[in-house]
Amino acid sequence: MNVGVIHFLAAAGGYGLGAIPFGLVLTWLAGMGDIRAIGSGNIGATNVLRTGHKGLALATLLLDSGKGAAAAWLAPLVFPDHAHAVALAAGSFAVVGHNFPFWLRFKGGKGVATTLGMLLATVWPVGLLSCLTWVGVAAIFRYSSLAALLALALAPVYAFVFADRAAMGVFAGLALVGWFRHKANIHRLLTGVESRLGAKG
Numbered sequence: 019m020n021v022g023v024i025h026f027l028a029a030a031g032g033y034g035l036g037a038i039p040f041g042l043v044l045t046w047l048a049g050m051g052d053i054r055a056i057g058s059g060n061i062g063a064t065n066v067l068r069t070g071h072k073g074l075a076l077a078t079l080l081l082d083s084g085k086g087a088a089a090a091w092l093a094p095l096v097f098p099d100h101a102h103a104v105a106l107a108a109g110s111f112a113v114v115g116h117n118f119p120f121w122l123r124f125k126g127g128k129g130v131a132t133t134l135g136m137l138l139a140t141v142w143p144v145g146l147l148s149c150l151t152w153v154g155v156a157a158i159f160r161y162s163s164l165a166a167l168l169a170l171a172l173a174p175v176y177a178f179v180f181a182d183r184a185a186m187g188v189f190a191g192l193a194l195v196g197w198f199r200h201k202a203n204i205h206r207l208l209t210g211v212e213s214r215l216g217a218k219g
Contacts, residue, residue: 024097025107031096032089032108036115036132039122040081041066044074054125057213062127064162067215082127083135086112090139102140106188109136113192117199128199130166133192137173143180144189148173160214163203170196 041061045053050069053061057068063082067075090109094101116132118124134152138145148169156165174190181189197204206212 021100024100024104028093028097028100028104028108029111031093032111033115035085035089035092035108036112037119037121037126038085038115039119039126040085041078041127042122044078044081045069045071048074050074060127061122063131064215068213079131082116082131083138085116086132086135087139088112088135090136102182103184105140106185109140110188110192112136113195117195128166129192129196130170133170133173133196136192137189141177141181141185144173144176144185147176156215161207161212162215163200163212164207167197167200167204 039061041063042053045051045066048071050056050071053059053065053069057065059065063075063079066078069075086109089112090105093104093108097104113129113132113136115126117126117129119126130152134145134149136145137148151172152165152169154165155168156162159165170193173193174186177186177189203212
């Protein structure tokens with residue numbers, strides 16, 4: 019099979035997996051209505067936490083990160099001769115699918131948990147350091163968005179030490195997407211009105 023076709027199939031599969039809106043589904047199944055009408059309107063774990071249901075927020079976090087990891091793990095099983103490349107393609111497009119799901123009119127989450135899951139599955143030292151960055155910043159400053167921005171920005175820096183140029187380039191691209199998706203949060207951080215972790219919608 020042509021290499022381009024292989025990469026396309028891996029990316030398409032990753033996108034489809036990433037586009038599953040777990041936060042939206044879980045809150046709906048819990049009888050809480052549409053999560054997009056709460057807080058920031060985001061479908062990710064941070065906004066689910068604003069409902070006051072920590073269990074649902076944790077489940078959303080695990081499932082969103084899990085789909086990024088699953089995409090990166092499954093693609094090499096299907097295309098073992100191109101394992102590293104298809105893992106990066108599938109994992110990164112799982113993030114794209116989460117951010118821009120076609121069945122939600124391309125209005126999804128911000129992809130942080132999905133990105134962290136993808137990092138753990140492709141280059142685990144980078145993923146681990148990025149997760150620790152998120153946890154450390156969130157614990158000190160209590161801003162999920164600030165923690166996410168720094169974790170995403172440092173991922174390609176960590177990749178410079180622990181990964182190859184291909185991974186570093188993909189992680190840098192995901193960081194740019196993540197920062198773009200957080201542009202409203204950046205404005206609120208700069209103006210001092212950003213919501214802290216645990217604040218209800």
